[in-house]
Amino acid sequence: MFLMCHSMLLAKLALLIVLPFLLLCYGVGNAHSSTVHDNRNDLRSLLDFKQRICNPFGAMNWTTSTHFCRWNGVVCSSTPPYRVTELNLPGKNLDGNISSALGNLTSLRTLDLSDNRFRGPIPILGKLQHLNTLSLGGNLLQGDITEALTNCSKLAFLNLTSNNLNGVIPAKIRSLSNLETIILDSNHLTGGIPVAQGNITTLQFLSFSQNQLNGRIPHEVMRMPNITCLYLNQNNLSGEIPEVWQMPNILELDLSVNNLSGRIPQDLSNVSSLQALSLAANMLGNTLPSNIGDALPNLTIL
Numbered sequence: 001m002f003l004m005c006h007s008m009l010l011a012k013l014a015l016l017i018v019l020p021f022l023l024l025c026y027g028v029g030n031a032h033s034s035t036v037h038d039n040r041n042d043l044r045s046l047l048d049f050k051q052r053i054c055n056p057f058g059a060m061n062w063t064t065s066t067h068f069c070r071w072n073g074v075v076c077s078s079t080p081p082y083r084v085t086e087l088n089l090p091g092k093n094l095d096g097n098i099s100s101a102l103g104n105l106t107s108l109r110t111l112d113l114s115d116n117r118f119r120g121p122i123p124i125l126g127k128l129q130h131l132n133t134l135s136l137g138g139n140l141l142q143g144d145i146t147e148a149l150t151n152c153s154k155l156a157f158l159n160l161t162s163n164n165l166n167g168v169i170p171a172k173i174r175s176l177s178n179l180e181t182i183i184l185d186s187n188h189l190t191g192g193i194p195v196a197q198g199n200i201t202t203l204q205f206l207s208f209s210q211n212q213l214n215g216r217i218p219h220e221v222m223r224m225p226n227i228t229c230l231y232l233n234q235n236n237l238s239g240e241i242p243e244v245w246q247m248p249n250i251l252e253l254d255l256s257v258n259n260l261s262g263r264i265p266q267d268l269s270n271v272s273s274l275q276a277l278s279l280a281a282n283m284l285g286n287t288l289p290s291n292i293g294d295a296l297p298n299l300t301i302l
Contacts, residue, residue, distance in 0.1 A: 002229075002252040002254070002275075002276040002300070002302075004229075004251055004252060004275060004276065005205065005228065005229035005251060005252045008205070008228070008229070009181075009183075009205065009229075039081045039082060039083060039084075041104060042068065042083060042084045042104075042105055042107075043064075043068050044101070044104075045084075045099075045101040045102060045104045045105050046062065046068055046071070046074070046084070046087075046105075047062075047064075048099045048101035049098070049099040049101055049102055050062050051099075052096045052097045052098070052099045053094050053095065053096040054094075054095040054096045055093070055094065055095050055096075056094070059072070059089070059092035059093065059094060060072055060073070060089070060092070060094075067082075068084070069082050069084075072089070073087055073088045073089040073092075074086070074087060075087075075088070075110075077107065083105075083106075083107035084105045084107060084108055085107055085108060085109050085110070085130075086108070086109060086110040086111075086112075087102070087105070087108065087110070087111050087112070087113070088110065088112045089112070089113055089116070090112050090113065090114045090115050090116070090135070091114070091115040091116070092116055093116060093117065094113070094116040094117065094118065095116070095117040095118070095119075096118060096119070097118065097119060097120035098113060098118050098120065098122075098123045098136070098141075099123060100123040100124040100125070102123055102125065103123060103124050103125045103126065103127050103128060104127065105128070106127055106128065106129070106130070107130055108128050108130065108131055109130050109131060109132045109133065110131075110132060110133040111125070111128075111131065111133065111134050111135070111136075112133065112135040113135070113136055113139070114135045114136060114137045114138050114139070114159065115137070115138035115139075116138070116139055117139060117140055118136070118139040118140065118141060119139075119140045119141065119142065120141065120142060120143075121141065121142060121143040121146070122136065122141055122143065122145065122146050122149070122160070122165075124146065124148050125148065125149060125152060126146075126148030126149070126151035126152065127151070128152050129151075129152070129153060129154065130154055131152045131154060131155055132154055132155065132156050132157065133155075133156065133157040134149070134152070134155060134157065134158050134159070135157065135159040136159065136160055136163070137159040137160055137161035137162055137163070137183065138161065138162045138163075139162075139163050140163065140164055141160070141163040141164065141165060142163070142164045142165065142166075143165065143166070143167070144165065144166060144167030144168070145160065145165060145167065145169065145170055145184075145189075146170075147170045147172050149170075150170060150172040150173055150175045150176060151175075152176070153175065153176070153177070153178070154178055155176050155178065155179060156178050156179060156180045156181070156202075157180065157181045158176075158179065158181065158182045158183065158184075159181070159183045160183065160184050160187070161183045161184065161185050161186050161187075161207070162185070162186040162187075163186075163187055164187065164188060165184075165187040165188065165189060166187070166188040166189065166190065167189065167190065167191075168189065168190060168191035168192075169184065169189060169191065169193065169194055169197075169208070169213075170194070171194045171196055173194060173196065173197060173200075174194070174196030174197070174199050174200060176200060177200060177202065178202055179200050179202060179203055180202050180203060180204050180205065181203075181204060181205040181206075182203065182205070182206050182207070183205070183207045184207065184208050184211070185207045185208060185209040185210050185211065185231065186209070186210045186211075187210075187211055188211065188212060189208070189211040189212065189213060190211070190212045190213065190214070191213065191214070191215075192213065192214060192215035192216070192218075193208065193213060193215070193217060193218055193221060193232070193237075194218075195218040195220050195221075196220075197218070197220070197221055198218055198219075198220025198221040198222070198223055198224055199220060200224070201224065201225055201226060202226060203224050203226060203227055204226050204227060204228050204229070204249075205227075205228065205229045206221075206224075206227060206229070206230050206231065207229070207231040208231065208232055208235070209231040209232060209233045209234050209235070209254065210233070210234045210235075211234075211235055212235065212236055213232075213235040213236065213237060214235070214236040214237065214238065215237065215238065215239070216237070216238060216239035216240075217232065217237055217239065217241065217242055217255075217260075218242075219242040219243075221242075222242040222243060222244050222246060222247060223246040223247070224247060225246075225247070225248065225249070226249055227247055227249065227250055228249050228250060228251045228252070228273075229250075229251060229252045230247075230250060230252070230253050230254070231252075231254045232254065232255050232258070233254040233255060233256045233257050233258070233278065234256070234257040234258075235257075235258055236258065236259060237255070237258040237259065237260060238258070238259040238260065238261065239260065239261065239262070240260070240261065240262030240263065241255060241260055241262070241264065241265055241279075241284075242265070243265050243267050244265055244267060244268060244271055245265075245267040245270045245271055247271065248271075248273060249273050250271060250273055250274055251273060251274065251275050251276065252274075252275065252276040252277075253274065253276070253277050253278075254276075254277075254278045254302075255278065255279055255282070256278040256279060256280040256281050256282070256302070257280070257281040257282075258281075258282055259282065259283060260279070260282040260283065260284060261282070261283045261284065261285065262284065262285060263284070263285055263286045264279065264284050264286055264287065264288055264289075266289050268288065268289055268292060268296075269289045269291050269292045269295040269296065270295070271296070272295075272296065274296055274299055275296075275298055275299060275300065276299070276300045276302065277299060277300070277301050277302070278301070278302040280302065288301070
């Protein structure tokens with residue numbers, strides 16, 4: 001991942017961590033002094049999640065003598081019936097399976113369990129119609145990417161990087177019409193890139209690198225109007241590189257270490273926004289456009 005997009009991604013991830021603390025500072029997290037649990041369904045879901053964790057002690061101060069809205073990592077709505085809206089437990093060294101009971105937290109907007117040691121499949125979360133952010137990267141999750149995730153129609157940020165996921169990228173991912181960021185790199189995904197991926201016009205950041213994807217790069221993927229960072233490197237992609245001029249906002253494009261062949265698109269020089277490009281370790285039959293240095297003076301070629 002190049003520097004600019006890496007910085008943009010870190011800024012988004014930092015917001016996921018800082019926002020709950022801001023809410024606490026404004027009193028949302030501390031508004032629940034009672035030990036009477038207003039919503040028994042949310043309480044049961046959280047306790048089931050805790051029960052499946054092998055080492056919850058220390059990282060999770062979850063006891064029923066305290067209102068669950070004051071538990072570590074939990075953020076609730078500010079008014080009764082005090083529904084759980086965020087669960088943030090990144091980097092807590094938690095080990096175990098992620099309970100699908102979290103799918104009953106129907107007011108949940110953010111679920112961040114990244115950088116732990118969770119195993120097993122991705123939980124069933126298809127009932128979370130308000131979920132905006134799902135970050136499960138940096139774990140040991142196995143199995144395929146469940147199509148149930150595509151029922152989370154408001155999802156804007158999806159991070160499943162650095163797990164042991166396999167199978168194909170679901171074609172129904174096209175139904176996530178609000179998706180802005182999708183990070184599936186460093187897994188064992190196979191099959192092709194779904195053509196419908198290119199129909200998500202809100203996408204800004206896409207990383208499918210370091211998998212085992214094959215086939216051609218769909219032309220539709222190179223026509224996403226708002227994409228700024230596109231990483232398809234270190235796969236088994238083949239065929240020619242589609243025209244890139246229809247990505248007017250692209251900043252960084254990495255297609256290196258694949259089996260791409262044919263000619264390098266000569267329209268690269270027309271993509272004035274492009275700042276970083278890598279096509280290395282392919283089987284391309286020509287060189288970059290001769291005028292690319294003059295047309296794109298800020299371009300870094302790796």
